[in-house]
Amino acid sequence: MPRPRNPIGSHGVINVDELIPKAKYRARTRYRFSDGKARQVERFGSTEAKARHALKVALTTIEADRGGELKPTTTLRALGQQFLAAKRDAGRSEGTLETYGYAVNVHIGKGVGDLSVAEATPERLQRFLTRVERENGPGAAKNCRSALSGMMGLAVRNGALPRNPVRELERINHRKKKGSEAIPLQDLPTFIERVRNDPMLIEWDTVELIEFMLATGWRIAEVCALQIDSVQDDFTAASVDAIAKRVPKVGMVRQEFPKTETSRRTTPLPSAAAAILRRRWERLEGQTALLFPTPLLRLRDPSNTQREIRDRRDALGFPELSTHSFRKTVATMLDSAGLSARDIAEYLGHANPSITQDTYMAKTTGSRKAAETMQSRLDGWF
Secondary structure (H helix, E strand, C coil): CCCCCCCCEEEECEEEEEECCCCEEEEEEEEECCCCCEEEEEECCCEEEEEEHHHHHHHHHHHHHHCCCCCCCCCCHHHHHHHHHHHHHHCCHHHHHHHHHHHHHHHHHHHHCCCCCCCCCCCHHEEEEEEEHHCCHHHHHHHHHHHHHHHHHHHCCCCCCCCCHHCCCCCCCCCCCCCCCCHHHHHHHHHHHHHHHHHHHHHCHHHHHHHHHHHCCCCCHHHHHHEEEEECCCCCCEEEECCEEECCEEEEEEEECCCCCCCCEECCCCCHHHHHHHEEEHHHHCCCEECCCCCCCCCCHHHHHHHHHHHHHHHCCCCCCHHHHHHHHHHHHHCCCCCCHHHHHHHCCCCHHHHHHHHHHHHCCCCCHHHHHHHHHHHHCC
């Protein structure tokens, strides 16, 4: 009866030969590749043990080294790089690539990168994620889980695994942290007055940016990227078609697709917001297309702007303030005026009204009713 062949992705007995007495050894075996053919693989070392170890290490990546398809013996480190390459080829945003890249290179590669695809069992992956959550927090663990799910899904699609082991893992439970709070509506006139009189916010040219966010509920990265060609000629509406983003080793870029597809929207502007844009364009025309640049007329960094506002919130008398507070304030104003969750979601650019209801309340285009309501609420303040 013929001897059964080794399964694809496995090898036979490792034999070690002494080539130079006590100086050079050769370890070799036959490995069955993805094309079904068995070929001899060999590695050398100064001792028998080193030669054997070198061969075992080589066998774990032999398919990847030959440019072959993913196999059960492919390491998670090699799989992670193929996963990142696939995301780049798919045109994912720089922010997404940065998040996945950090999870793959910093956590997964160092933590479980030497495991093969076949060795990445739910038990081992669960221990890894538990350790990441304990040492780096639930956010890092969630990013690693998402990256691992994509990596193992790639392995499944390439026939290296029958099923995705990440599906068997426990969900990462985020510890709830206190979110941004809306500015109490009765305190809004005081807040606006203090912003307008704050010397540092005036120097940083941040006053009208804050006012525009309070009038529209736009995200900080959306406001920083706003250009005149995204504003209708009569200043009655403005479109979100880009965000300001800092890309590692590149710097600030105007990323021409917003946070989500639903974020791409046209917002009918309250007359107060239209007046802000009109004033700014009269001042900036001929110098830059940006409507909220830095004082040096460069693309504004959302993170720097958030930090500037955090630095002044104690002086303003609102110690819990963040730029997200402005979006929540807009949602609160619209909610108190009786607008539906759908109207508010369209105005804020949320994909689902449930997000608005659960997080913000106390496309086509944004609701004109919402814009009119915002203007009635802002009368006397702006």
